[in-house]
Amino acid sequence: MAAGLVAAIGFVAQQAPAPAPSPIVVRLPSNEMAATYLAVLSDAKTLQPAIAVSAGRNSRELWVKALDPAVHLEGRSLELWGLPPGAAPKSLGVLPRSEKMASIPLPAAADEALAAFRTLAVSLEPPGGSPKGVPSGPVLYTGACVKYW
Numbered sequence: 001m002a003a004g005l006v007a008a009i010g011f012v013a014q015q016a017p018a019p020a021p022s023p024i025v026v027r028l029p030s031n032e033m034a035a036t037y038l039a040v041l042s043d044a045k046t047l048q049p050a051i052a053v054s055a056g057r058n059s060r061e062l063w064v065k066a067l068d069p070a071v072h073l074e075g076r077s078l079e080l081w082g083l084p085p086g087a088a089p090k091s092l093g094v095l096p097r098s099e100k101m102a103s104i105p106l107p108a109a110a111d112e113a114l115a116a117f118r119t120l121a122v123s124l125e126p127p128g129g130s131p132k133g134v135p136s137g138p139v140l141y142t143g144a145c146v147k148y149w
Helices: 002-014
Strands: 036-043 049-056 061-066 077-083 090-094 102-105 119-125 139-144 146-148
Touching: 036 119, 049 119, 049 139, 077 139, 090 102
Parallel strands: none
Antiparallel strands: 036 049, 036 139, 036 146, 049 061, 061 102, 077 090, 077 119, 119 139
8 A cells, every 4th residue: 555655646746737827818998999080981972981090199190991902993092181171182191002001101290180171081193192282083082080089
């Protein structure tokens, strides 16, 4: 009996302890979204959302996501415009050709660069953007530019 007890203790002592399981990280959603400018630009004919645009209030980048990759046309550029009430459109830049989220640099923090725009629009332009400084091609998508704070 003593020999069996010694053998059992020796067997248990030789086994390495099992490693502790990896911790599980749970991130609970915040019940508040950071101060952000938001716009979803839709096709005027179909009312289908085509492009999402956002920027943190203090950010110097405008984030753009094509919701439908078919918005990009070969040999043409899409240019994003801010439309201030009663004034000429202001170019915010040419949309990058990307299926992922892409950024457009802003000349100042979004709170300064976007505050005057109630609407954003996208026009179809020659490669590189409008040569005139205003939309030269048809406006394909529009949407309200909303302050979320």
